[in-house]
Amino acid sequence: MEVREHIIEVKDMVKKYGSFTANDHLSFHVERGEIFGFLGANGAGKTTAMRILCGLSYPTSGEIRVAGHDVYRERERIKRKIGYMSQKFSLYEDLTVSENIHLYAGIYGLGRKQIVVREEQLLERLGLAHVRNRLIREIPLGWKQKLAFSVAIFHQPAIVFLDEPTGGVDPITRRQFWEMIHDATEEGITVFVTTHYMDEAEYCDRVSIMVDGRIDALDTPAALKQQYESVNMNEVFLKLARS
Amino acid sequence: MRILATLLVKEFKQIFRNRLMLPIIFVVPVVQMILLTYAASLEMKGINMAVVDQDYSQASRLLVSRFEASPFFEINLSTGSYQEAENELTSDHVDVILHMQHDFELKLYSEKETDLQLVVNAINATEAGLINAYCTQIIADFNGQVRARWFGLEGSGLLISLDIIPKYWYNPLLDFKIYMFSGILVIIVTLIGMLLTALNLVREKEMGTTEQINVTPIRKYQFIMAKLIPFMIIALFELAFGLVIGRLLFGLPIVGSLGLLFLFTCVYLLTVLGIGLFLSTISNTQQQLMYMAFFFMLTFILMSGVFTPAESMPQWAQKLNLLNPVAYFMKVIRMILLKGSEFRDISREFYSLCIYATLILTLAITNYRKTS
Numbered sequence: 325m326e327v328r329e330h331i332i333e334v335k336d337m338v339k340k341y342g343s344f345t346a347n348d349h350l351s352f353h354v355e356r357g358e359i360f361g362f363l364g365a366n367g368a369g370k371t372t373a374m375r376i377l378c379g380l381s382y383p384t385s386g387e388i389r390v391a392g393h394d395v396y397r398e399r400e401r402i403k404r405k406i407g408y409m410s411q412k413f414s415l416y417e418d419l420t421v422s423e424n425i426h427l428y429a430g431i432y433g434l435g436r437k438q439i440v441v442r443e444e445q446l447l448e449r450l451g452l453a454h455v456r457n458r459l460i461r462e463i464p465l466g467w468k469q470k471l472a473f474s475v476a477i478f479h480q481p482a483i484v485f486l487d488e489p490t491g492g493v494d495p496i497t498r499r500q501f502w503e504m505i506h507d508a509t510e511e512g513i514t515v516f517v518t519t520h521y522m523d524e525a526e527y528c529d530r531v532s533i534m535v536d537g538r539i540d541a542l543d544t545p546a547a548l549k550q551q552y553e554s555v556n557m558n559e560v561f562l563k564l565a566r567s
Numbered sequence: 568m569r570i571l572a573t574l575l576v577k578e579f580k581q582i583f584r585n586r587l588m589l590p591i592i593f594v595v596p597v598v599q600m601i602l603l604t605y606a607a608s609l610e611m612k613g614i615n616m617a618v619v620d621q622d623y624s625q626a627s628r629l630l631v632s633r634f635e636a637s638p639f640f641e642i643n644l645s646t647g648s649y650q651e652a653e654n655e656l657t658s659d660h661v662d663v664i665l666h667m668q669h670d671f672e673l674k675l676y677s678e679k680e681t682d683l684q685l686v687v688n689a690i691n692a693t694e695a696g697l698i699n700a701y702c703t704q705i706i707a708d709f710n711g712q713v714r715a716r717w718f719g720l721e722g723s724g725l726l727i728s729l730d731i732i733p734k735y736w737y738n739p740l741l742d743f744k745i746y747m748f749s750g751i752l753v754i755i756v757t758l759i760g761m762l763l764t765a766l767n768l769v770r771e772k773e774m775g776t777t778e779q780i781n782v783t784p785i786r787k788y789q790f791i792m793a794k795l796i797p798f799m800i801i802a803l804f805e806l807a808f809g810l811v812i813g814r815l816l817f818g819l820p821i822v823g824s825l826g827l828l829f830l831f832t833c834v835y836l837l838t839v840l841g842i843g844l845f846l847s848t849i850s851n852t853q854q855q856l857m858y859m860a861f862f863f864m865l866t867f868i869l870m871s872g873v874f875t876p877a878e879s880m881p882q883w884a885q886k887l888n889l890l891n892p893v894a895y896f897m898k899v900i901r902m903i904l905l906k907g908s909e910f911r912d913i914s915r916e917f918y919s920l921c922i923y924a925t926l927i928l929t930l931a932i933t934n935y936r937k938t939s
Contacts, residue, residue, distance in 0.1 A: 378782050381939055399938065400784055408782040412775035418584050419577065430573030431783045 328355040331483060331514050332377060337386035339372050346372040348537040350386070354483075354516060357509055361525050362518040364534030365565060370518040371411065371487055373534075377516070378408050378485055391482045404432070407476035407484040407513075411491065415472050417461040421452060424460060425475060432479035446474050466497035470504065477508055484508065486517040490524065502527050522558040531557070533564050540564050570785060574793035578767075582797055591763070596755045596805060600812055604748045607874070614698055617644040617652040617661040624672035630683075630709050634665065639701055656688055663687045663698050675713065737905045744817050749904055750873035752809040753897050757868070760802035760836050762860055765843035768794050769856045772847075781937040791844060791932050799836050806832055822907035831899055831913065834920045838892045841927035848934040867893040895920055 332354035339347040346369045354360045364370045375381040377390055379399035388395040391405040415424045422443065429439040447453040450470055455463055460471075469489060477484050486505075490498045502524065505515055517528070525531045525545060532542040541548055541564055545557055552560045582588055616634060620627050634640045643661055646652055652664045666684035674681040685702055689695035738745060771777045780790060806829070813819030842863065850856040870884060871877065871893035877885060888894040895916045902908035910917070 379938060380778065380781055403782055403784045406782065408779065410775065410778050412778065414776055414779035416577070416581070416776060417774070418581050423577070423580065427573060427577050428783070431570055431780075431785055433570065 328357065330354065331356040331391055332360075332516065333387075333389045334377075335387040337373065337376065337388055338384045339369075339376060339381070340384045345537050347376070347383075350539055352532055352539060352542055354514060355529075356482075356514055357512060358529040359505060359509060359515040359517065359527065361528030361531035362516060362534070363520065363522075363525055363531055363561065364518075365520065368534040369537040370534055374485055374487055374516070374518060378406060379403055405482040407479065407481040409472050409476040409484070409486045409489055411487045415460045415468060415475065418459060420457050420459055421447070421463070421471060422456040424471070425478065428475050429478050434479060442478065446478070450474060466493045469493055469497070470501060473501065473504060477511075477513055480511070481513060483514040483516060486515065488518055488520070490519065490521065498524070522556065522561050525557040525561075533561060535564060571789050571792060574785070574789060575796060578793055578797045582767075582801075591759070592801060592805065593808075596759070596809060597812060599755055600748065600751055600809060601816065603751045604744050604817065607747050607751070612639060613641045614639050614663060614701070615643045615661040616640050617646065617655050617664045618642055619646055619649045619652045619664060619666040621647055621649075621669045622667050622671035626672040626675055626681075626713065627667045629712070630667070630706070631665070633705050633709050633712075637701070637705060653686070656686060659688070661688075662694070663702065665702070676717075742817075745819055745905065746901070748813050748817050748819055749901050750871075750897060752806065752813065753871070753893065753900055754868055754873065755809060756802050756806050756832070756836075757839050757893055757896070758864065759805050760798055761839045761843035761864070763801070764794060764798040764840045765847040765850075765856055765860055766853055767798070768844060768847040769850050769853050773852060787935050787937060788932050791928070791935060794844060795837075795840050795928075799833070799840060802836050802840075803829065803832060819904065821904055823903035823909070827910060827913075828900065828903045831903070831917060831920075832896070834917065834924055835892060835896045837924035838920050838927060841924055841931050842892070845927055845931040845934060848931055848936070867891050870894060871897040873897060889919075892920060892923060 330353040332352075334353065335351050337347055337350040338345065348369075350373060362370050362374065372381065376383045376388065376395065379390075379395060379402050383395065390402045393399075393401045393405075395402065416427070419427065425443050425446070426439060429442075434442075444453075447456055450467075452463075452467060452471065455467070460468060463471075473484075473486070473489060476486075490501055493501070498521070505517070505527070509515060517524075519525065528545065530542065530544050531548065532539045533548075534540070541551075541560070543551070548554075548560050549556065552563050554560045554563065618631055618634070620631060631642070631645075635642060644652060644655055649664075649666055652661070652666070655661045656664055664684070664686040666686065668682070668684075671681050671683065683706070685699070687695045687698050687702075768777075771780075810819065810821065810825075814821065843860065846859050846863070847856055850859060870880070870888055870891055872880075872888075877888055877894050877898065880888070899908075899913045899916050902913060
């Protein structure tokens with residue numbers, strides 16, 4: 325098996341809020357081009373860790389490199405190379421579909437012509453061309469989620485971070501959403517995704533499972549199922565959470 | 568530059584897509600300018616007076632007729648009973664009682680001096696002071712007339728007196744509305760600029776869109792500038808709009824240079840909008856922001872000399888006003904509009920605000936956190 329580049333490298337990452345330890349000595353790496361599932365119950369510390377990797381939050385200690393840059397000193401460089409889709413819905417509700425695309429693409433410094441061409445392709449692919457001039461607040465949640473993901477990778481980042489991207493959407497849209505994630509990896513984008521839908525974990529190349537601020541398991545879904553003698557990821561998760 | 572332009576396009580679209588924005592920019596200020604200018608005006612017209620004339624002589628009637636002739640006084644009650652007049656005063660139907668006893672004229676002739684009583688309702692002290700001043704002036708006129716008419720011939724040598732005719736510079740007709748209007752214009756420009764800017768940033772925090780902005784490579788100053796520039800333009804427009812209204816409705820004089828006024832206003836707005844942005848960087852919700860903004864706005868406005876000149880405040884208050892940007896603007900807008908002051912007259916205020924704006928904007932930018 326070829327050794328792939330580690331696009332995220334985390335050693336002994338600790339994040340404390342007063343006496344509460346949200347991340348307790350996390351160590352892991354993410355390989356370029358894979359879909360890395362970051363699993364855990366609510367409050368296990370997933371979002372905290374992800375926010376540190378995105379440069380939104382300072383770690384208390386640890387050695388962390390994202391896309392080859394140090395999170396303490398080179399946060400602004402990291403930000404050029406990543407995309408992020410937060411739990412809270414993050415497109416501007418009072419701007420149209422097209423205006424949101426132009427805004428975020430403009431922020432990353434894409435040229436106007438380039439934006440127009442890729443906007444066209446994107447809307448075509450998503451089947452959203454007919455709502456391009458509608459305000460975000462007027463379109464259904466499923467469409468918004470797909471659009472938010474597309475906007476997060478519009479500037480072709482090296483890594484995209486997705487924080488519970490499929491919360492509250494129907495099974496069909498979730499399925500389509502995961503197809504989009506796969507398409508993104510084809511383009512060479514590394515995907516770092518948190519979720520608590522265990523069926524989604526099956527789609528990941530590797531998953532880590534966090535319990536109480538620590539990573540208790542990390543491997544491919546197949547290996548984890550074998551190790552914990554389970555038929556699916558749901559069972560793996562329950563066994564870990566109860567132990 | 569392109570990033571800033573992209574952000575500005577976004578801000579302007581959002582501002583004008585907000586249905587409340589146009590009324591806030593056009594309707595609210597006009598209502599405030601008209602309502603407050605009249606309501607806050609200290610000018611006296613229609614002072615209600617009760618006359619208790621127990622003498623009913625030629626002299627007493629002459630005095631009453633002088634009050635009747637004044638545009639400021641409205642005689643609501645003429646009675647012989649002091650008690651009745653006092654009841655009217657205590658029930659707030661009249662503002663002042665003029666009381667002349669039965670020997671008013673007799674004493675005037677026999678003793679060459681006489682007494683009268685003036686009772687002023689002083690619940691509103693400023694108003695009472697003005698009523699008192701007006702009455703005293705009318706009585707002094709009456710005094711002169713009596714001396715001329717009855718004692719004039721033999722006492723002509725004594726009649727030479729100093730006749731003081733005050734000339735009120737920069738507001739010759741003592742039109743209080745002009746003074747008041749310029750003050751209210753300052754308040755409106757400040758409120759619109761500071762509150763809209765600050766609320767806008769905090770609203771983005773509440774919606775969670777700042778988080779999305781924070782993971783992008785946008786520089787902090789770009790983000791802050793994109794919040795500042797649109798509202799600065801709106802506030803400058805508001806000033807222009809207000810000047811037109813003032814000119815049309817109140818005949819507001821514009822003696823000095825408009826260019827100078829707008830230049831000064833730009834520096835002023837950088838300061839107050841900077842304060843607004845700073846407050847929004849330390850608040851997480853619109854509610855928190857409103858509490859803080861109201862504290863600062865009220866203090867700034869009430870201390871700025873909108874109703875009373877800041878120069879007549881105690882020394883310590885005047886020292887505090889060095890930190891009050893509204894006080895600078897309140898003074899300068901009147902200097903330029905009413906007095907025609909030039910740059911050298913307002914240079915101290917101008918440079919002070921330049922320093923203030925630089926400090927507060929630096930503070931707002933450094934205090935805006937992309938990482939928590």
